[in-house]
Amino acid sequence: MLKFSGKRPANLGAKNGKLAPVVNKPNNVSSQAYVNDRAHYVAPLKFTGDAAAAFQKLLKLVQAQPRASVVTQDSQYLHAEFSTPLMGFVDDVEFLLAPEQRLIHVRSAARLGYSDLGVNRKRAESLCAQFEART
Numbered sequence: 001m002l003k004f005s006g007k008r009p010a011n012l013g014a015k016n017g018k019l020a021p022v023v024n025k026p027n028n029v030s031s032q033a034y035v036n037d038r039a040h041y042v043a044p045l046k047f048t049g050d051a052a053a054a055f056q057k058l059l060k061l062v063q064a065q066p067r068a069s070v071v072t073q074d075s076q077y078l079h080a081e082f083s084t085p086l087m088g089f090v091d092d093v094e095f096l097l098a099p100e101q102r103l104i105h106v107r108s109a110a111r112l113g114y115s116d117l118g119v120n121r122k123r124a125e126s127l128c129a130q131f132e133a134r135t
Contacts, residue, residue, distance in 0.1 A: 008071075009109075012092060019094050019096055027109065027115055027120060029109075031105045031124075032105050042121060044103040045131045045132070047102055047104065055076070057131065058104060065080075067082055067084070068081070076099075079095075090112075091109060091123070092109050095107075104131075108123050108124045
């Protein structure tokens with residue numbers, strides 16, 4: 001297997017209730033992007049009930065994904081790296097709990113390249129669907 005992992009971005013993490021903004025490339029999506037930005041906006045995960053339990057459910061879901069590795073986690077923030085099977089490209093996926101809104105924000109971004117052929121959007125939408133199916 002080849003390894004095109006790239007360097008972990010320095011702007012990851014939550015700052016003042018926000019994940020890093022999207023960049024002007026089609027290889028990243030975020031639930032905190034402008035809602036009319038069709039290239040970058042993706043819906044956040046919605047939950048009912050206990051926020052801590054919802055975030056733990058998300059953690060278990062991420063840990064069960066193929067080629068996913070949790071890098072950082074605390075009670076409100078989760079960062080995982082997802083790698084492709086053949087070339088070893090790495091995408092950074094972040095989640096931020098917003099308990100007062102009953103939401104978990106998501107950001108998924110490729111480290112390298114310009115286009116990701118929709119991989120990050122598909123991943124974010126799939127994780128959202130899997131999460132909501134278990135609610």
